[in-house]
Amino acid sequence: MASQTGSGPAPGATPGAESAVDPDAAALTFTTHADPMDKQAGTPAGLGPLGWMRWLWARLTSMRTALILLLLLGLAAIPGSLIPQRTSDAIAVNQFVAQNPELSQWYERFGLFDVYGTPWFSAIYLLLFLSLVGCLVPRARQHWRLWRNSPTPPPRRMDRLPAVATVAVGPKALDVAEARLRQQRWRVRRGTDWVAAEKGFARETGNQVFHFALLGVLAAIGWGALAGWHGNIVIREGTGFANTITQYDTFTAGRFSGSDALPPFTVQLQSFDVDFERGEAQRGAPRNFDARVLVTDADGSTVTESFGVNDPLELGNAKVYLIGHGYAPRLRIRDGAGDVVFDDSVVFLPQDGNFSSQGVIKAPDARPEQLGFRGIFLPTAAIDPELGPISTFPAPDDPAVFLSAFAGDLGLDDGEPQNVYELDDTGLTQLGLRALREGETWRLPDGAGSVEFTGVDRYISVKVGSDPGGAWALAFVGLAIVGVCMSLFIRRRRLWVALGPTPDTVVVAGVARGEGTDMHGDVDELAAVLGPVRSAEPAATRDSPSQGKEDGAS
Amino acid sequence: MTQATTLADLSNLMTYSAMLVLSLAMIAFFVSFAQRRTSAEIVRERVTEPALVGGSATAHVDADPATGEAQFEPGRRAGNIAMALTWVAFGLLSVAVLTRGLWAGRVPWGNMYEFSLVSAFAVLGVFLAVSLTRDVRWMGVFIVPLALLTLGLAVTVLYTEAAQLVPALQSYWLVIHVSAAIICGGGFTFAAVTALLYLARDSYDRDTRAGRALAPLARRLPPAERLDSMTYRTIMFTFPLWTFAIVAGAIWAEAAWGRYWGWDPKETWSFIAWVVYAAYLHARSTVGWRGRRAAWLAVAGVAVYWFNYFGVNLLFSGLHSYAGI
């Protein structure tokens, strides 16, 4: 049988772990030697660097370390739910930094705005997985060996087993037992005066499948990050985009995702419809989204598709997800000379649940002076005595824009990139403020030009991306679930039939592993088939040791 | 409209009726529990009053030889009444859940009120299901008040009118993911109750061994190993389901939000709960962690689960904002 795996350190210091030499104990506990999971290596007294390394490895791969690392992982995940995270909500992070500059420095130092990407968080799960490999590889090897050598011959003292029955029958019973056990699909082995049978290897197999599948999940997630890509873009009704990196507002690609990873297509947003709740309960909550798009493939063929939340658009290896929406009022701006210098819809960013939205319009071509506007768009406009103009419902029932006009130098000519949602009013003079309903025109003072509110479009923000790891992760997770169920529900059983203490008797005995499993049923059933049961519990009269509980730890 | 209001009223009426019946069941459970006596007490009684019983003292204790547990005759009547009442309340609650769903025209777990209603239903369901195969009447003392508390919170703090769902919730994954999560809530809660009772009973046993037995109520509990095993078995069934619930959530999140995992607070706390239960399962086979420490992990797990429900929904902002209040 296998030698002890627990390395150099003195093996004496293992209370609770069974002896490595006693074959009877091994038969009881379903292992060939001291369970590597339960090893608690002693101190590596005077063993030199190699001894220390082995000792450390034994520590790392012990079940206790796994347990503690698991709990640590749980603890380490907490701050990321309390502190805003850059990966999910960069705006909230910026707000937080602005409000708590000093605290933020400390947070920054420990990576608390990106907990799940920090070295210390990664260290915990990488150690956990290292421990897992170190723990499971020897266990897998042992499982294989055990499986090949099974069934194990009976222990010398069958009467010590948790379930025992003595049957008054001769040696012929061994043949009967063997046939019956084979028929019941046990793994059976025949000795000269015994039959050994085993069942439930899949319990340990499932356990290993589960743990290795977890490794697979991690690898799949990593692969997805390396080989995937995603970008975000805002599309107004009537406009579209081509799937190339430069068109995206933000774009992220993994190291192994070449630029040819993006399938060539263009998407044109034809219309976007939203229904809002008009009843009393949850008034204003969205009820339905429907984005209709015209998709053009690489070969120039076009199709009309419709997508929405929970229903992404699939284009080649990429998916298009609807992640946000808002209003883009259409404005026509003429300059002092009467020329149309702007005639388009403009994305306004929603500020509240009723889509009071803010936006900026810049007309750098206006003459004699450039024109700029700050605006508030209200889909259902009302004037609140305290708050001023606000929207009272998210649907465009009664839309209005409140514009504040500026003339002067927009500062676009020096080549500095500007935020399209902000207007820097240095160098500008304010011309006035005005509310416009749809179709109304505002003649700007001093003959600077005019603005006409010509209509309301909607826009959507979409995420386009490809995650080649997703399907793998799902497959491994599925495997993990199957594995854990096998590991938890399959009962591991050993059953022996041996010629008894007296010539005309046969002893049937068994041991099982798994919560609430006991072998009395199996033993009694087989005993009853073999012949008249003389005594169900021959051990009862003797000083029987504690019942080998499911873990075999006595 | 009138039909809808009738359904709404019916659902609320059924919820209140269920609460009333549950309150009665709770009282009956308390009476039953108070009347329970341990085998030791029964033995003592019979020894001191031999004339009443006649013959040897121990011969008359209907103790189960495997567990050493007596069948506690005295609390039986009240216990049976309590169980019957719990079944009635469960029936009423199922009508409440059903009519709520019919009223809204969808699965009845679209906001916190509905989720609480169904959770109470699930906790009682797990309890009653277990009671079909074994005698767990003594647990009613703990389970029924818990269900009542949940319902009380639901009808007072969390109540919302039924409404349609926001688009993110309009998915068949709502049926799969949320129902799995609710069943897990029932399972984890049940397991935590048995774990706490195990801790109480174990303390009592230790005190007894140390010769300073107090905690008179703990004496009425089943043996510690049995409680421990109940905790384990419940978690053994719930853990794979919880894994599945999280995975189903991830698949749904991919469709709804474009990523299957984003460390949203809800996702984070679900993960923490999963890790704690994995730790529990490990603890059960780690020397030095079996028993009391493992039991504490089972309690910690349910604390995380419920924090994920109440705390995360009400305190944090995230994508999972479906509280509806």
Ligand code: HEM
């Ligand atoms: C990634 C983190 C891990 C998770 C989520 C996890 C989860 C689990 C679960 C749910 C079980 C229960 C299945 C059963 O009882 O048979 C289990 C069992 C087990 N785990 Fe892990 N585990 C992890 C890491 C590890 C590591 C690092 C080790 C080794 C040091 C390990 C060794 C074991 C062993 C030996 C069992 C079987 C226990 C028994 O036979 O009773 N696991 N694990």
